[in-house]
Amino acid sequence: MSELKNDRYIRALLKQPVDRTPVWMMRQAGRYLPEYRQLRSQAGDFMSLCKNPELASEVTLQPLRRFPLDAAILFSDILTIPDAMGLGLYFETGEGPKFERPIKSQSDIDRIGTLDPECELKYVMDAVRRIRSDLDGLVPLIGFSGSPWTLATYMVEGGSSKAFTKIKKMMYAEPAMLHSLLEKLATSVVDYLNAQIKAGAQSVMIFDTWGGVLTPRDYQLFSLRYMHKIVDGLIREYQGHRIPVTLFTKNGGMWLEKIAATGCDAVGLDWTININDARARVGDKVALQGNMDPSILYATPERIQEEVSQILADYGQGTGHVFNLGHGIHLDVAPENAGVFVNSVHELSRAYHC
Numbered sequence: 150m151s152e153l154k155n156d157r158y159i160r161a162l163l164k165q166p167v168d169r170t171p172v173w174m175m176r177q178a179g180r181y182l183p184e185y186r187q188l189r190s191q192a193g194d195f196m197s198l199c200k201n202p203e204l205a206s207e208v209t210l211q212p213l214r215r216f217p218l219d220a221a222i223l224f225s226d227i228l229t230i231p232d233a234m235g236l237g238l239y240f241e242t243g244e245g246p247k248f249e250r251p252i253k254s255q256s257d258i259d260r261i262g263t264l265d266p267e268c269e270l271k272y273v274m275d276a277v278r279r280i281r282s283d284l285d286g287l288v289p290l291i292g293f294s295g296s297p298w299t300l301a302t303y304m305v306e307g308g309s310s311k312a313f314t315k316i317k318k319m320m321y322a323e324p325a326m327l328h329s330l331l332e333k334l335a336t337s338v339v340d341y342l343n344a345q346i347k348a349g350a351q352s353v354m355i356f357d358t359w360g361g362v363l364t365p366r367d368y369q370l371f372s373l374r375y376m377h378k379i380v381d382g383l384i385r386e387y388q389g390h391r392i393p394v395t396l397f398t399k400n401g402g403m404w405l406e407k408i409a410a411t412g413c414d415a416v417g418l419d420w421t422i423n424i425n426d427a428r429a430r431v432g433d434k435v436a437l438q439g440n441m442d443p444s445i446l447y448a449t450p451e452r453i454q455e456e457v458s459q460i461l462a463d464y465g466q467g468t469g470h471v472f473n474l475g476h477g478i479h480l481d482v483a484p485e486n487a488g489v490f491v492n493s494v495h496e497l498s499r500a501y502h503c
C-alpha cells in the first residue's frame with residue numbers, strides 16, 4: 150500500500166505536529182458540484198452511484214480535483230446498513246431517504262440477521278479498495294458509519310423525521326425493544342467499520358446526527374453507550390498504522406467530556422459551541438474537528454475568511470484541530486466559496502504551527 154503524500158489530517162487527529170491545519174468538508178462530494186449532478190444523472194440515481202465502485206471513486210475524487218483538501222471521504226451513505234438488513238431503502242426526489250419496511254415490532258428486529266460486510270455490503274468495500282487505489286496516497290481516506298441511535302431513527306420512523314415521535318414512543322414505551330435493535334446495530338457497525346479498515350479506510354468517523362434530540366440521560370443510555378461499544382470493538386491499528394476514530398454528535402456540545410471519555414481520538418463539533426471552550430474542556434484528551442456554520446459559505450469571500458480566521462484564533466496554537474464545517478455543505482452553495490474556505494484555512498493557519 151502506498152505511503153501518504155499528505156498525512157496532515159491523520160497527524161492532527163493524533164495530535165502530532167503539522168505545518169498547517171488540515172481541512173475537509175462534510176458532504177464534500179455531492180449536489181453543490183455540477184460534475185456530481187452530471188454523473189448522478191448518467192448513473193440514474195444516488196444509490197446506483199454508491200453501488201458502482203468506479204463511479205463511487207470518481208465522485209469521491211471530484212472535490213479533490215477542485216480544492217486542496219486534506220482528506221477524502223468514502224462516497225456512500227449511512228443507510229447502507231439498514232438497507233442490507235432488508236428494510237428496502239429508496240429515495241424520493243426532494244423528500245430524502247425512505248424505507249419500504251420500517252421497524253414496527255420486536256419480530257421485525259428478531260428477523261434481522263448478522264451482516265457479513267464482505268457479502269451484503271461488498272459494494273462498499275469494493276468502493277473503498279478502488280478509491281484507495283485511485284487516490285494513490287494523495288490524502289487519507291475516511292470511512293464512516295451512522296451511530297446505532299441515528300440509524301435506528303431512520304429505521305423506526307421509516308425515513309427522515311422532525312419530531313421523532315415513533316422512535317421516542319418505542320424508547321419510552323418499549324425500551325427493551327429499542328435496546329435490542331441498538332445492540333444489533335452496534336455489532337453490525339463494528340463489523341462494517343472494521344471491514345472498511347481492512348479494505349483500506351485510514352480513519353473512521355461515526356455520524357450521530359440525531360443524538361442531540363435526546364435528554365442528557367437518554368443520550369448516554371441510547372446513543373453514547375452504543376458508540377462507546379463501537380469504539381471498544383474497532384481495529385485501532387492496522388498494518389502498522391494507527392486508525393483514528395472521530396465521533397460526531399450534532400448538537401452534542403454539552404456532552405463533550407462524556408464523548409471524549411469513550412476513548413475516541415477526536416470529537417466532531419457543530420457550530421453551536423465555541424471551539425475555544427471545547428478545547429479548554431477536553432484538554433489533551435482528544436483532537437477536535439469543526440466547526441464553521443455551513444451557511445457562512447453563502448457569504449462574501451471576505452466574510453468567509455473572517456470566520457475561518459476567528460475559528461483558528463479560537464482554537465489557538467498547535468495541533469489537534471481538523472478544520473471542517475459543523476455539518477454538511479448545503480446543496481446550493483457556490484463551489485467557488487468552498488474553495489475560498491479551504492484556501493483560507495491553509496493560508497491563515499500557518500501562523501498557528503511551527
Ligand code: CP3
Pocket residue numbers: 174175176177178179180189195222223224225226227228244245246293309356358477
Ligand atoms: O461527506 C461526504 O461527501 C460522503 C458521503 C456521505 C453521504 N451521506 C452522501 C449522500 C455521507 C458521509 C453521508 C452521511 C449521511 N447520510 C448522514 C450523516 C451525516 C449528516 O449529514 O448528518 C445522514 C443523516 C444520511 C442520510 C441521508 N442520506 C439523508 C438524510 C439524505 C438526503 C439528504 C438530502 O439533502 O436530500 C441522504 C442522501 C445523500 N447521501 C446524498 C449524498 C450526496 C444526496 C443524494 C443525491 O444525490 O440526491
